Structures are given as structure tokens and as C-alpha cells.
Amino acid sequence: MGKKIRIGTRDSELALWQAKTVQKLLQEAGYDSELLPVKSTGDIVLDKPLYELGITGIFTKTLDVAMLNNDIDIAVHSMKDVPTRLPHGIVEAAVLKRANVNDILVHKGLDFLDTQGVIATGSLRRKAQWLHKFPEHTVVDLRGNVNTRMQKLTDNTWNGAIFAAAGLERINLKPENYIDLDWMTPAPAQGAMLVVAKEEDTYCKEALQHLNDTTTALCVHIEREFLRVLEGGCTAPIGALARVVEEDIIDFKGVLFSLDGKQKIEVEKKINIENEQQLGEQCAKEILNNGGTALMKEIKSMMK
The missing domain is CATH 3.40.190.10 (Periplasmic binding protein-like II)
Structure with missing residues (x-):
């Protein structure tokens, strides 16, 4: 025994x-x-x-x-x-x-999307991507476990808050008043x-x-290698998603945003699964060479 x-x-x-x-x-x-x-x-x-x-x-x-x-x-x-x-x-x-990789918006009505609104999230990645799409909106900080954050959304006058779909689904806390943010690139290894x-x-x-699960392990390790090379940790607006879209094809998307969401540098690649060993590193270096090095330096200086 x-x-x-x-x-x-x-x-x-x-x-x-x-x-x-x-x-x-x-x-x-x-x-x-x-x-x-x-x-x-x-x-x-x-x-x-x-x-x-x-x-x-x-x-x-x-x-x-x-x-x-x-x-x-x-x-x-x-x-x-x-x-x-x-x-x-x-x-x-x-x-x-892996479970659902998407972010979702839990909201109190969607009329605000075309005007001015207030969205809550504790994630720099989610904040930057939201402001990139909705630059007129305000994003406020939201901390706590998922139960605490859902309660804070109820208790405040915010229009909505962003959550990982997987977390809410796992504990049956996903409400009816949500929309999928399938345009938002998830965090590396989300879900x-x-x-x-x-x-x-x-x-x-x-x-x-x-x-x-070997397929999930393969994909998240590509995403985390991308993150590691960009030196993001929890302190930069970095998203990444790798998927096995056919039996032998990996589809990868990686993004780096400025903190205010105004700058966006992205990379997308489809490769044969046999060549996955350097994919995360190669995509991160492409981001760095396309302005990412300067942007990461700016982000780090602002975070001090």
C-alpha cells in the first residue's frame, strides 16, 4: 500500500x-x-x-x-x-x-457598450484589451476570489466585470447575463x-x-514559453493561445499590449506539430523584434 x-x-x-x-x-x-x-x-x-x-x-x-x-x-x-x-x-x-479558455463579461445590460461605461477587472491583460476595443470606457480594479468578485459587481454601480469562463463554470457560478469575449486573447494556460x-x-x-493530458500540456507549454521569453509574469498585458486544430497542426496567437491598450503587437502562426519545440520562443522573439522590446521596457518602468 x-x-x-x-x-x-x-x-x-x-x-x-x-x-x-x-x-x-x-x-x-x-x-x-x-x-x-x-x-x-x-x-x-x-x-x-x-x-x-x-x-x-x-x-x-x-x-x-x-x-x-x-x-x-x-x-x-x-x-x-x-x-x-x-x-x-x-x-x-x-x-x-483544458476547460473553456475564454474570458466572459458578466454585465447589467449592454447599452453602455456604445457609450461610456465602467468595467472591473484585476488583470492588466484584460484591462488593456478592453481599452483597446473600448477606449472611452473606464476600467477599475477588482480583487478577490470569484465569489467575492461576483458579489462586488452586484454591490457596485459598474456596468460589468470580466471573468475567466472556466472558473465560473467549474463552480456553477456562471450567470445568464454574460457574453463571451472571444475577441480577447486569454492568459497563457488559461483554463x-x-x-x-x-x-x-x-x-x-x-x-x-x-x-x-498530453495535448493540453503541449499547448500550454508553448504559451508559457512565449510568456517566459517576453518576461511577462503577472505584470504585463500578455495573451497567448495555442490549439491543435488538426491532427498535426498547431495554431498559435500571441499578443502584447501597452498598459493603456493603445499599442498592440501580435503574432499568429500555424505549424506542423513536429516543429513545436521552439514555437513559443520564436513567436516571443518576433514580438520583441517588432517593437516589443521597447514596449516591455516602458511597461517595466511604469510598474516600478
Whole structure:
């Protein structure tokens, strides 16, 4: 009989749903486990925009420390929250099959779209893309877990707020009054769940291979390599989406915006799946060579 795998997770409803999903899949594969919820700094400090906190991986650091201290064996994350460089001794062990990649607008009526409106989001990427399309609108900061953000939308006079569709769908919180923002390029790895383990823990790594979806893993790693080369982390308006559109074809789109949404640099490529190894890096370098280097420098100077 193997050991009981201790699953670390944030304690929000969505994070617990994700952890319980991993627990169920492990049980189906014949492994025993238990949940150990913790509260991250990103969940506690809600009165500042994420970028002002100055911490890459603010939602994952607490679990990283717990794992390195041997308090938990594995940790479950929304993959878009995870830094492109993991701490020494921690490795990716499984990427689960991807859910809905889209952003959605939860709204109180759409009359404002052609006039002036106020939209809420805590994401620089969503803010920049919204202002690019609706430059006359105002975007205000919105923090908290999905339940808290939905309540804040109800309590304020904002016209709408932007959410990841996958998060609302997973906990049955997606309302009727929404529209798909299929024109908005998602965050790298949006809709995917990542499970990490200690590099030395062969038992957990072998167990988690039963959960890994190879197609999702391929696509999100291309997106995260694009992000890594652009040096975005959580502090730049960067979007990326890779999809296997035919059996042997990958379709990739990557974008970089200025903070105010006025500048947009994008790249789109379709390649044979055999040539995917350098795709994310190549597309990021194309962005950098087309004005992205100067734009990233400007963004970093404004974020200080």
C-alpha cells in the first residue's frame, strides 16, 4: 500500500473544486489522498492591485513553501497563476485536460457598450484589451476570489466585470447575463489546471502521470514559453493561445499590449506539430523584434 498523498490547495471554493477533482482522479487511479487547504498572500491582501504587490506567483508561493517544508506532497493550481520558473526542487507533474479558455463579461445590460461605461477587472491583460476595443470606457480594479468578485459587481454601480469562463463554470457560478469575449486573447494556460510535486518524489510523480493530458500540456507549454521569453509574469498585458486544430497542426496567437491598450503587437502562426519545440520562443522573439522590446521596457518602468 502506497502513502496517502497530501494535496495542498488554496481555500477558495474554486481552488477546492480543483483539488477535489484531482483527489477524485487519483482515487480512480487507485491512490489514497487527503486535502490540506491553506490561504495564500494573494487571497489575504485584497486592497491592492496584484501588480502593486510585486510578487511573482503570489497565489502559489505559500503552497511552494509548504511543499518544500514537507507539509504537503502535491499542490493544485490554476496554471495561469503559476510562474514560468518553478522553485528549485518543485516540478510540473500533471496538466489536466483544458476547460473553456475564454474570458466572459458578466454585465447589467449592454447599452453602455456604445457609450461610456465602467468595467472591473484585476488583470492588466484584460484591462488593456478592453481599452483597446473600448477606449472611452473606464476600467477599475477588482480583487478577490470569484465569489467575492461576483458579489462586488452586484454591490457596485459598474456596468460589468470580466471573468475567466472556466472558473465560473467549474463552480456553477456562471450567470445568464454574460457574453463571451472571444475577441480577447486569454492568459497563457488559461483554463488549465497544473499539479506540481517535489522533484525527488517519484511516487507522487508516477501517480500524477495518470492525470496528465498530453495535448493540453503541449499547448500550454508553448504559451508559457512565449510568456517566459517576453518576461511577462503577472505584470504585463500578455495573451497567448495555442490549439491543435488538426491532427498535426498547431495554431498559435500571441499578443502584447501597452498598459493603456493603445499599442498592440501580435503574432499568429500555424505549424506542423513536429516543429513545436521552439514555437513559443520564436513567436516571443518576433514580438520583441517588432517593437516589443521597447514596449516591455516602458511597461517595466511604469510598474516600478
